[in-house]
Structures are given as C-alpha cells and as structure tokens.
Amino acid sequence: MSDAAARPRARVVLADNMEVLPDLPAGGFSLIYIDPPFNTGQTQRRAQLKTVRDAEGDRTGFKGQRYRTIKLGERRYADVFDDYLEFLWPRLEQAHRLLTADGSFFLHLDYREVHYAKIACDQIFGRECFMNEIVWSYDYGGRSKSRWSAKHDNILWYARDPARYTFEYEAIDRIPYMAPGLVGPEKAARGKTPTDVWWQTIVSPQGREKTGYPTQKPLKILERIVQVHSRPGELLLDFFAGSGSFGEAALRHGRDVVLVDQNPEAIEVMRRRLAFAAPTFETIGSGVASEAMTETIAATEVLATTETIAATDVTAATSATDEASDASAATRAIRAPDATPSACETTDATA
Ligand SMILES: C[S@@+](CC[C@H](N)C(=O)[O-])C[C@H]1O[C@@H](n2cnc3c(N)ncnc32)[C@H](O)[C@@H]1O
Numbered sequence: 325m326s327d328a329a330a331r332p333r334a335r336v337v338l339a340d341n342m343e344v345l346p347d348l349p350a351g352g353f354s355l356i357y358i359d360p361p362f363n364t365g366q367t368q369r370r371a372q373l374k375t376v377r378d379a380e381g382d383r384t385g386f387k388g389q390r391y392r393t394i395k396l397g398e399r400r401y402a403d404v405f406d407d408y409l410e411f412l413w414p415r416l417e418q419a420h421r422l423l424t425a426d427g428s429f430f431l432h433l434d435y436r437e438v439h440y441a442k443i444a445c446d447q448i449f450g451r452e453c454f455m456n457e458i459v460w461s462y463d464y465g466g467r468s469k470s471r472w473s474a475k476h477d478n479i480l481w482y483a484r485d486p487a488r489y490t491f492e493y494e495a496i497d498r499i500p501y502m503a504p505g506l507v508g509p510e511k512a513a514r515g516k517t518p519t520d521v522w523w524q525t526i527v528s529p530q531g532r533e534k535t536g537y538p539t540q541k542p543l544k545i546l547e548r549i550v551q552v553h554s555r556p557g558e559l560l561l562d563f564f565a566g567s568g569s570f571g572e573a574a575l576r577h578g579r580d581v582v583l584v585d586q587n588p589e590a591i592e593v594m595r596r597r598l599a600f601a602a603p604t605f606e607t608i609g610s611g612v613a614s615e616a617m618t619e620t621i622a623a624t625e626v627l628a629t630t631e632t633i634a635a636t637d638v639t640a641a642t643s644a645t646d647e648a649s650d651a652s653a654a655t656r657a658i659r660a661p662d663a664t665p666s667a668c669e670t671t672d673a674t675a
Pocket of ligand 1: 339340341342359360361362537538539540541542563564565566567568569570584585586587590
C-alpha cells in the first residue's frame with residue numbers, strides 16, 4: 325500500500341453544522357466529540373501580539389529587557405444564544421443518528437449548560453446510555469474573591485448502546501501515583517489509570533501547541549478520548565471543530581475524521597494545523613457564520629505567520645453582548661453575574 329493510501333483522511337467543511345449533518349449517513353461515525361460554544365454570553369476573542377525590544381516599551385522581559393507590544397490582529401467568535409438548548413437539541417439528535425451501533429458521543433461543556441444538556445442527552449440517547457461525566461480540571465487564570473473559582477470543564481460520555489461500546493483499556497495513558505512509595509517500584513514505574521477527573525493544564529500561551537484560536541482544547545485530552553474510544557481506521561466526527569484539536573488527535577492516531585465549523589478563521593487555522601494529513605476542504609451552504617454570528621463578528625484578518633505571534637499572546641473577553649441579549653429564563657438563571665472564566669472562555673488574569 326502506498327503512503328497516501330495508508331494515511332488517515334480528513335474532510336474539513338466550512339458550514340453551519342445543521343446544513344451538513346442531515347446529509348451525512350446514519351450510523352457512519354464510531355466516535356463523535358463536540359465542544360460547542362458554552363453560552364458564555366461573550367464574544368470569544370484572542371488577541372495576537374508581537375513584542376519588539378524597545379527601551380520605552382510597556383513590558384519587562386528576560387533579564388529586565390523592555391519590550392513594546394504591537395497588536396497584529398484578533399481571532400473571535402460569538403458565544404451568545406437566546407435559547408441554548410433550542411440550538412443544541414437538533415444537533416444532539418443528529419449526533420445520536422450518526423453514531424455506529426457501538427459508537428460513543430462526547431459532549432464538552434462547562435457549568436453553565438452541562439446540567440441542562442445532560443437532561444437533553446438523557447432524553448435523546450436514553451438515560452441508560454450515560455456512561456461518565458468526565459471533569460477536566462485545570463488550575464489557571466484569575467481567582468474569584470466572592471465564590472469558588474470555576475476551574476473545570478465537564479465532558480459527558482454517552483454510548484449508543486451501553487452493552488456494546490469501545491473502551492480500549494490497554495490504550496489508556498498512565499499517570500503517576502501520588503504516593504509511589506506505597507505501591508512498590510513496578511507499579512510506580514507503570515503508573516495508574518486516570519479516573520473520571522482528568523488533571524491537565526490548558527494549552528500554554530507560550531507552547532508549541534498553541535494555534536491562537538480562542539478556546540482551543542489541549543491535544544492530550546482529545547488523544548485520550550480518541551485512543552480509548554475508537555480504533556485505528558474508524559471514521560470520527562467533530563462538528564464544532566474550532567482549531568481542529570480533535571481532528572489532529574484523530575489523524576495522529578490513524579483515524580479518519582470529518583470536521584465542520586462555520587467560522588472561516590477556524591478553517592484557516594485547520595488548514596495550517598492539519599496540513600500534515602493533506603485534508604480536503606469544502607464549503608456548504610453560505611459557508612459563513614450564522615445570523616447571530618454575523619451580527620457580532622466583523623470581518624477579521626487572518627494571520628498567516630504564526631512565528632510572529634509572540635509568546636506574549638494574551639487573551640481578552642468582553643461581555644458587551646451579555647446585557648443586550650434577551651436570554652431565556654433558563655439561560656439567565658445560570659449566567660451568574662461575576663462568574664469566573666473557565667477554560668472555554670478567555671482570560672488574561674493569572675493567579
Ligand atoms: C469552543 S469552540 C471549539 C474549540 C475546539 N474544540 C478547539 O479545540 O479548537 C466552538 C466552535 O464552534 C463553532 N460553531 C459555533 N456554532 C456553529 C455552527 N452552528 N456550526 C458549525 N460550527 C459552529 C465556532 O465557530 C467555534 O469554532
């Protein structure tokens with residue numbers, strides 16, 4: 325077999341996912357992961373900055389050198405929904421329809437909507453199909469002085485059939501014991517399997533993994549899901565693909581993948597990030613942001629030169645649209661006034 329024939333395939337689609345999902349074949353996907361907007365009531369932004377050495381600059385760096393910050397641009401998308409469940413429900417129904425008989429669905433959310441989404445998924449998949457709520461815990465960003473700081477996301481796992489699903493135990497990555505001295509050298513060297521609480525730092529603003537796309541999720545989290553819940557050669561799907569983290573995890577582990585996002589900037593990021601797998605690209609429907617998005621998102625420039633995106637890439641979040649939205653009672657009830665940002669949001673504060 326030639327390399328090209330053996331290489332996992334990726335299809336990247338620029339579209340509102342509801343324009344794509346109904347046309348995909350029922351039972352076609354072994355693993356579906358989605359990380360929809362969390363309904364933060366904000367525009368998710370990530371400023372991209374470059375620093376140049378300047379004695380009059382606004383920052384102090386290594387060895388006390390002064391630097392000036394130049395703003396290169398910004399990536400952003402809207403995260404405001406009048407009725408979040410109304411938005412999510414038909415997409416959850418599609419996920420259920422698209423799974424293979426032994427397939428698994430992962431829904432990545434945070435405290436704002438996860439409880440409502442759990443009830444929706446219980447109805448759509450069946451309560452008996454709920455397998456786990458995985459808590460992804462990180463410790464980064466600002467601290468609230470008026471409540472416990474929210475430092476975790478929630479990932480719901482549903483199996484299409486609770487009696488028949490993929491769980492590749494041997495593929496689980498091992499983590500160190502907290503007290504290795506208590507378990508003996510052999511066990512300590514092997515490490516232990518994680519529980520349903522996954523400790524993993526967010527994508528480092530300085531790290532190589534960083535794409536500059538807001539709310540990018542760590543590859544490690546997605547690799548664990550891909551490796552344990554699917555097999556090489558299977559077809560996977562992420563229809564809120566963003567920067568393509570799930571796509572990269574799938575491709576790096578020999579799975580085929582379909583990735584959908586309605587934001588042209590996400591497609592541009594994936595074009596660069598997934599180039600190693602030579603994906604196909606297409607646009608379906610208008611291929612641009614939905615009405616709600618176009619109202620809030622002006623045309624933004626896409627930056628090709630990631631090298632110039634300095635280690636000082638900072639984030640900012642605005643809530644300009646928060647008060648303006650006539651959010652549903654449910655949404656209002658769970659959008660706390662001084663809620664601390666979670667990993668899906670962007671924050672420039674540090675502990
Ligand atoms: C939280 S981000 C996903 C981040 C991604 N997991 C990553 O690691 O980069 C949510 C994405 O959903 C996309 N999105 C929102 N509504 C959509 C829709 N109706 N159809 C397709 N994509 C949508 C946004 O453009 C955004 O890129």
